[in-house]
Amino acid sequence: MQLSTVLLAVVACATGAVADLHTMAWCVTKGLSISSGKNLQATRDACDYYRRNRFGNEWWDSCPDCIMETNANGPSALVCWSPAEHIGGDQWQxxxxxxxxxxxxxN
Known part of the structure; x- marks a missing residue:
């Protein structure tokens, strides 16, 4: 009984990749906070490219709902927004x- 429980746990851990998925993303010149040296042109270009292309078969390998959006911090705080959480952290970086x-x- 104990062996089957351990085997099941090992199989469950080995069957899929885990990704950090996000609804908002931005490109920065330095630092990672939303207010530190944001690179708006790179954010626009990356968001558009992510929306138009597919990099594989996982949820985060494409972002068909990615759009540029202003968040609560005003028009200077443009971010790439994916309501369905398609943005993968590694892909975005x-x-x-x-x-x-x-x-x-x-985030």
Whole structure:
């Protein structure tokens, strides 16, 4: 009985990848907070690219609902927004760097 429980736990852990999924993301020049050196052009470019392309078959490998949106901090706080949480942290970071930002932030 104990062996089958352990085996089941091992199989459950090995069957899929775990991703940090986000509703909002932005590209930054330095730091990761939403107010530290935001790179709006890289954010726009990364958001548009993420919406138009598919990188694999996982939920976070495409973002068909990604749009540029103003958050509660006003028009200077534009973010890439995905109401269905399609934004993968690693994918977003790679896109931000590809489009000239220093890093990508998300929540």
């Amino acid at each position: 790679d896109l931000c760097i590809h489009f000239g930002a220093g890093d990508g932030g998300a």
